[in-house]
Amino acid sequence: MSRLNIAITGFGGIGRKVAELLSVRAERYRQQFDLDVRIVGVCGSSAGLIEEDGLTPEALADRSSYTPGLSGDTFIEQVPADLLIEASPTDFRTGGAALGYIRTAFRRRMHVIAISKGALVHDFPGLHAQASRQGLALKVSGAAGSAMPTVDLVQYNLAGCEVKSLSAIVTGTTNIILSEMMDRECSFADALAEAQRLGIAESDPTLDTHGWDTACKIAILCSAAFGDVIDVQAMKRQGIDHVTLDDVRRWKVQGVMPRLVGRVDRSAGVCDASVGIELCGPDHPFARAHGRAKAVHVVTDLMGELTLTGGGSSPYGTAAAALKDLEHILRDTRLAPRLRSL
Numbered sequence: 001m002s003r004l005n006i007a008i009t010g011f012g013g014i015g016r017k018v019a020e021l022l023s024v025r026a027e028r029y030r031q032q033f034d035l036d037v038r039i040v041g042v043c044g045s046s047a048g049l050i051e052e053d054g055l056t057p058e059a060l061a062d063r064s065s066y067t068p069g070l071s072g073d074t075f076i077e078q079v080p081a082d083l084l085i086e087a088s089p090t091d092f093r094t095g096g097a098a099l100g101y102i103r104t105a106f107r108r109r110m111h112v113i114a115i116s117k118g119a120l121v122h123d124f125p126g127l128h129a130q131a132s133r134q135g136l137a138l139k140v141s142g143a144a145g146s147a148m149p150t151v152d153l154v155q156y157n158l159a160g161c162e163v164k165s166l167s168a169i170v171t172g173t174t175n176i177i178l179s180e181m182m183d184r185e186c187s188f189a190d191a192l193a194e195a196q197r198l199g200i201a202e203s204d205p206t207l208d209t210h211g212w213d214t215a216c217k218i219a220i221l222c223s224a225a226f227g228d229v230i231d232v233q234a235m236k237r238q239g240i241d242h243v244t245l246d247d248v249r250r251w252k253v254q255g256v257m258p259r260l261v262g263r264v265d266r267s268a269g270v271c272d273a274s275v276g277i278e279l280c281g282p283d284h285p286f287a288r289a290h291g292r293a294k295a296v297h298v299v300t301d302l303m304g305e306l307t308l309t310g311g312g313s314s315p316y317g318t319a320a321a322a323l324k325d326l327e328h329i330l331r332d333t334r335l336a337p338r339l340r341s342l
């Protein structure tokens with residue numbers, strides 16, 4: 001049996017769920033891949049843990065045992081990992097700490113599964129080139145729709161087809177708020193306050209409500225699936241914070257459902273991307289993607305039109321999407337031998 005050493009940067013809600021699922025699936029990795037998968041290091045903003053023999057769930061849970069200062073460069077230069085799962089905060093303007101983590105991970109010959117979006121938005125081409133030069137994987141499912149496949153849908157299921165256009169609901173928080181406003185006929189402020197009370201919306205929700213989260217995910221999708229670079233800051237973008245109670249009442253009378261949709265038009269051969277509110281009639285599949293649900297609609301040249309709904313926002317769904325990426329790496333005969341300990 002071979003060993004696979006994993007490091008996790010950013011050990012908050014999502015990083016911890018990834019660790020939990022890795023532990024639950026340890027036996028599956030042994031049986032299906034003849035692989036002993038261990039977490040050898042985790043770090044947060046100012047402290048971390050490294051243990052070459054693997055960290056137990058108990059050790060990971062005991063924050064008092066974390067080494068102060070074992071974060072950032074100190075952590076990523078030392079951790080003896082074959083694969084990095086990056087789950088630190090998203091900073092799409094600078095790339096944030098994730099950019100350094102991912103670049104160093106490639107330099108140290110680790111595969112990377114990115115869940116945070118900032119580094120990918122900031123420099124996908126550079127990171128992709130760095131990975132390709134070394135025969136390493138850069139997987140991004142957790143950063144581009146998580147439990148609802150977007151990049152994989154285009155790259156695997158529709159491989160060889162020309163995708164003419166793609167539209168998608170990819171931000172759970174905005175879909176929950178819009179659904180709540182329509183269900184309860186309430187204001188944006190009331191729906192947002194309820195989403196914050198339930199722990200769904202962040203205390204600073206503007207990343208979602210101003211459309212940035214959708215824009216980032218659409219830009220990552222364009223880079224990863226179509227090889228087109230999109231400048232997120234220049235993208236035509238609308239949020240949901242301007243929606244009024246009058247809008248809600250009018251839409252109810254009209255029988256339409258508002259959805260914040262990321263749209264990619266490829267009719268000119270390159271991606272023309274935008275984010276905005278679209279009004280969906282009762283028969284439109286996006287109208288039925290209510291609350292936490294997400295959806296993607298693709299128009300292709302030879303496989304017709306496809307719509308996928310579901311894959312709603314949840315920390316476990318995001319962690320599972322990252323570990324789907326792991327299984328794809330392990331099944332890829334070109335990539336698996338690059339894992340040093342295999």
Ligand SMILES: NC(=O)c1ccc[n+]([C@@H]2O[C@H](COP(=O)([O-])OP(=O)(O)OC[C@H]3O[C@@H](n4cnc5c(N)ncnc54)[C@H](OP(=O)(O)O)[C@@H]3O)[C@@H](O)[C@H]2O)c1
Pocket residue numbers: 009010011012013014015043044045046047071072087088089090097115116117142143146313314315318
């Ligand atoms: N939540 C979701 O459903 C979801 C879905 C898809 C993608 N994502 C992305 O996943 C990432 C993590 O989300 P989350 O919900 O887990 O956030 P979170 O609960 O706020 O956790 C963030 C973690 O990152 C750590 N951190 C902060 N600065 C760091 C640094 N410089 N180096 C290493 N770690 C650092 C924090 O450490 P401290 O505890 O020390 O502050 C914290 O443990 C974000 O980029 C988010 O956009 C989240």
